[in-house]
Amino acid sequence: xxxxxxxxxxxxxxxxxxxxxxxxxxxxxxxxxxxxxxxxxxxxxxxxxxxxxxxxxxxxxxxxxxxxxxxxxxxxxxxxxxxxxxxxxxxxxxxxxxxxxxxxxxxxxxxxxxxxxxxxxxxxxxxxxxxxxxxxxxxxxxxxxxxxxxxxxxxxxxxxxxxxxxxxxxxxxxxxxxxxxxxxxxxxxxxxxxxxxxxxxxxxxxxxxxxxxxxxxxxxxxxxxxxxxxxx
Numbered sequence: 445x446x447x448x449x450x451x452x453x454x455x456x457x458x459x460x461x462x463x464x465x466x467x468x469x470x471x472x473x474x475x476x477x478x479x480x481x482x483x484x485x486x487x488x489x490x491x492x493x494x495x496x497x498x499x500x501x502x503x504x505x506x507x508x509x510x511x512x513x514x515x516x517x518x519x520x521x522x523x524x525x526x527x528x529x530x531x532x533x534x535x536x537x538x539x540x541x542x543x544x545x546x547x548x549x550x551x552x553x554x555x556x557x558x559x560x561x562x563x564x565x566x567x568x569x570x571x572x573x574x575x576x577x578x579x580x581x582x583x584x585x586x587x588x589x590x591x592x593x594x595x596x597x598x599x600x601x602x603x604x605x606x607x608x609x610x611x612x613x614x615x616x617x618x619x620x621x622x623x624x625x626x627x628x629x630x631x632x633x634x635x636x637x638x639x640x641x642x643x644x645x646x647x648x649x650x651x652x653x654x655x656x657x658x659x660x661x662x663x664x665x666x667x668x669x670x671x672x673x674x675x676x
Contacts, residue, residue: 470585470587470593471584471585471586472561472562472584472585473524473560473561474558474559474561474562474581474584474585474597475517475520475521475524475525475558475559475597475600476517476521476593476596476597476599476600477514477517477518477521477596477599477600478514478517478592478593478596479514479515479517480596480599480600480602480603482510482514482515482518483517483518483521483600483603484603484606485508485509485510486504486508486510486515486518487603487604487607489507489508489509490508490527490538490541490542491541491542491543491544491547493507493508494507495534495538495539495542496534497533498531498532498533499519499522499528499532499533499534500519500532501515501516501519504518504519519532521558521600522538524557524558525554525555525557525558525604526553526554526557526558527541527550527554537550537553537554537557538550541554541607547607547610548607548608548609548610549608550607551604551605551606551607551608552570552608554604554608555569555570555601555604555605555608556570558604559601561584562577562580562581562584562601565580565583565584566580570605570608570609571609574598574602577598577601577602577605578594578598581594581597581598581601582594585597
C-alpha cells in the first residue's frame, strides 16, 4: 500500500475459500485492513506503550500483541497515514498521537495523509457519517458498495476517525455571565462584590440666627421648636 502509486494499489489478501494469495488493483491508494479490530487494538495501545526506534513486526507482536496474518497490514497502514516513515521509524505525528492533548489532531492529520483522494472530494471527510464516507470510497475506488474491500477501507478510516472526532469543535472563549442572572443578583454574590454605584443621599444645612437676649427661656423655646418641626 504505502510507497506505491496513488492511482492504484496492489493488495494481497487471503482467498476466502482456498487460502491462496490473490492480488487486486485498488484505485486511489487507500490503505485498509480486513481485520479492523486488530488495528483498533493497536491504536489503543500506542499511547500507553514505549515508542520503539524502529516499529517492527516483532514490536507489533511482542509489545502490542498483534500477531499472525491479520497483523501484517498494520505497519503499511501506519506508514500510509504518516505515523511511521518509510524506514519504520515513528514520526512526530506518532509522538503527538501518544499524548492526551494531541491525539485527536494527530488522528485527523493521519486521515488526511492516508486517505488523500477522499479528502480531495470532501475536505471535511473526518466529520462525515458512515454513508457519506462509503460513497466517497466507492467514488475513489470504483468498487461496488457491497465489496468487502469497501468495508475494509471504511473500518480502517473509522479506526482513526474515532479519535479525530473529538477535535471537531474548537473551544471558544468562556461567555460572560449576564447581569440579570439570579446567581449574580443573590445576596451571597453581593457580599463578595464591591459596590461601584454610590447610594443616593440628601444633606441639609440649617443656619439659625439667634436673637441677642439674656433670657434663657427664649433660647429654650427656639431649640424646642427646631426639634419639633425639623429634626424628627
